[in-house]
Amino acid sequence: MFSxxxxxxxxxxxxxxxxxxxxxxxxRLNLTGSAISKGIARLESRxxxxxxxxxxxxxxxxxxxxxxxRTCTSVLGELEEAELAMQAExxxxxxxxxxDLPAAYGRLHALPVILKLIEHHPLLMPHISxxxxxxxxxxxxxxxxxxxxxxxxxxxxLGHCYLGAQRHIFCASPAYVKKRGVPxxxxxxxxxxxxxxxxxxxxxxxxxxxxxxxNNSEKRVLPARVAIGDAEGQLTAVLAGHGIAQLPTWxxxxxxxxxxxxxxxxxxxxxGLPINLAWLKSRQALPKVRALLKILTDNLGPDGxxxxxx
Numbered sequence: 001m002f003s004x005x006x007x008x009x010x011x012x013x014x015x016x017x018x019x020x021x022x023x024x025x026x027x028r029l030n031l032t033g034s035a036i037s038k039g040i041a042r043l044e045s046r047x048x049x050x051x052x053x054x055x056x057x058x059x060x061x062x063x064x065x066x067x068x069x070r071t072c073t074s075v076l077g078e079l080e081e082a083e084l085a086m087q088a089e090x091x092x093x094x095x096x097x098x099x100d101l102p103a104a105y106g107r108l109h110a111l112p113v114i115l116k117l118i119e120h121h122p123l124l125m126p127h128i129s130x131x132x133x134x135x136x137x138x139x140x141x142x143x144x145x146x147x148x149x150x151x152x153x154x155x156x157x158l159g160h161c162y163l164g165a166q167r168h169i170f171c172a173s174p175a176y177v178k179k180r181g182v183p184x185x186x187x188x189x190x191x192x193x194x195x196x197x198x199x200x201x202x203x204x205x206x207x208x209x210x211x212x213x214x215n216n217s218e219k220r221v222l223p224a225r226v227a228i229g230d231a232e233g234q235l236t237a238v239l240a241g242h243g244i245a246q247l248p249t250w251x252x253x254x255x256x257x258x259x260x261x262x263x264x265x266x267x268x269x270x271x272g273l274p275i276n277l278a279w280l281k282s283r284q285a286l287p288k289v290r291a292l293l294k295i296l297t298d299n300l301g302p303d304g305x306x307x308x309x310x
Contacts, residue, residue, distance in 0.1 A: 008039075008042070008043070009039045009040065009042060010043070010072050010076070011029075011076075012025065012029070012036055012039040012040060012043070013040060013043055013051060013069070013072065014069065014072050014073060014076065015028055015029055016036065016052070016059070017052075017061055017069050020059055020060075021059060022036045022059070040052065047068070049062075049068075050062050050065070051064065051065035051068060052065055074141075078282055078283070091287045092123060092287065093121045093124045093287045093288040093290075093291040093292075094121070094123035094124055094125075094287070094288060095123070095124070095125060095286075095288050096125045096126075096127055097124065097125070097126050097127065097143050097144065097288050097292060098127050098129075098141055098142045098143045098144070099114065099126055099127070099128045099142070099143065099144045099145070099146075099292070100128075100129045100130070100131060100135050100137075100140075100142050100144075100145045100146075101128060101129070101130050101131075101145075101146050102130070102131075102146060102147065102148050103131065103132050104230075104231045104232050104251060105146070105148060105248075105250055105251075105275070106128075106146060108250070108304065108305075109250060109300060110146050110296065110300060111128065112305060113295055113296060113299045113300065113305050114126055114128065114292065114295075114296075116295070117292065117295045121291065124288055124291070126292070132148075134150075137157075137278070137279070138155075138158075138280065142280075143279060143280055143283050143289050143292075144277070144278070144279045144289065144292055144293065144296070145277075145279070146163075146276070146278075146296070146300070147275070147276050147278065148166060148273050148274075148275050149274065150274070150276050150278070154278065156281075157280060157281060157282070158278045158279065158280065158281060159278065159279050159280075159281050159284055160276050160277065160278040160279075161276065161278075161293075161297050162274060162275075162276055163274075163275040163277055163297075163300050163302065164274070164275055164301050164302030164303075165271040165272060165273065165274050165275070165302055166248040166249065166250060166271070166272040166273060166274075166275055166302045167248065167249045167269060167270075167271055167272065167302060167303070168208060168248055168249075168269060168270050168271070168272045169246070169247065169248075169249055169252070169263050169266065169269040170183075170207075170244055170245070170246050170263065170264045170265040170266075170268065170269065171238060171244070171245060171247060171255075171256070171261045171262060171263050171264065172238060172243065172244045172245075172261065172262060172264055173238060173239055173240070173241045173260065173261060173262075174259065174260075174261075175241045176193075176241045176242070176243060176244070177262060177264065179241075180192060180193070182264055183244070183264055183265055184265075185265070186209050186220075186268060189222055189244065190222075192243065192244050193225035193226075193242060193243030193244065194207075194222040194224055194243050194244055194245070195224070195225060195226050195227075195228065195234050195237045195238050195242055195243045195244065195245040196221075196222060196224040196226075196227050196228075197228065197229065197231070197234060198224065198227025198228060198229050199229055200229060204221050204222075204227055205221075206219040206220055206221045207219065207220060207221075207222055207246045208246070208270045208272070209268045209270065210267065210268050210269060210270050217270045225242060226242055226243070231247065231248070231251055232251070234247060235247060235251055235252060235255070238261065239255065239260060239261065244264060248272060248302075249302070249303045249304075250302065250303050251304075253304055275301075275302055277293070277296055279293060
């Protein structure tokens with residue numbers, strides 16, 4: 001059971017750490033230097049750890065103090081923002097929000113949606129990063145993430161929304177199809193140039209082919225005409241007529257619509273990894289987070305963004 005005793009001295013500790021002085025903290029909190037010193041001593045005694053290195057000339061945090069300081073400031077910040085959210089249910093979204101997006105999908109689809117939102121909310125300050133690696137929002141201080149793939153079971157600290165499974169299709173440029181012909185089946189690909197995804201260790205990512213039964217697929221590594229470790233790079237090579245690639249529809253929907261790419265082997269297209277939106281539950285009540293979650297949920301899907309509906 002939680003005891004309010006655990007909260008005692010935390011405000012004193014954070015103030016001393018911020019100002020680097022018992023005297024300065026006493027002036028800020030309108031207390032005596034003795035009261036500050038005794039409060040810190042009681043906190044250290046309760047935690048059974050030394051929080052500050054004290055010398056006659058300098059006051060600094062110990063390693064344990066640094067760790068405790070990061071935790072305390074995070075908790076106090078969340079309490080402050082939760083209080084503000086309760087006081088301002090319909091408040092204007094404002095302030096800094098950390099968002100991490102998949103590199104290609106994020107740049108092409110999520111970023112335009114976010115930029116559209118901030119046109120109408122000038123006090124909102126998104127801090128956006130792009131990565132395809134695993135991130136832990138709680139550890140890295142990220143409010144919202146979009147991920148292709150990810151956890152089968154989401155931790156209790158995160159809320160999440162399934163946006164759909166990406167669709168993988170086979171496509172080529174009209175010039176390539178005119179020159180080399182249209183493949184009719186999987187075996188025909190052995191006689192075509194294939195633009196595949198190649199990882200840094202030299203491994204080639206297999207292509208997936210729809211099977212004869214529902215929700216069934218098979219996979220095979222195709223001989224590569226060119227291997228590129230970036231989906232947008234693959235798209236560039238295919239547009240330039242270097243072969244056929246298996247790419248997600250969110251990456252190629254514009255090129256298909258304008259005719260610079262054509263789909264081949266549509267009967268072999270497959271569903272791919274799920275696309276998920278996730279966020280820290282502790283932050284979801286904040287107007288700035290709530291506004292971003294709504295617009296991203298409303299406008300992102302497995303085929304990309306629908307910004308005309310934003």
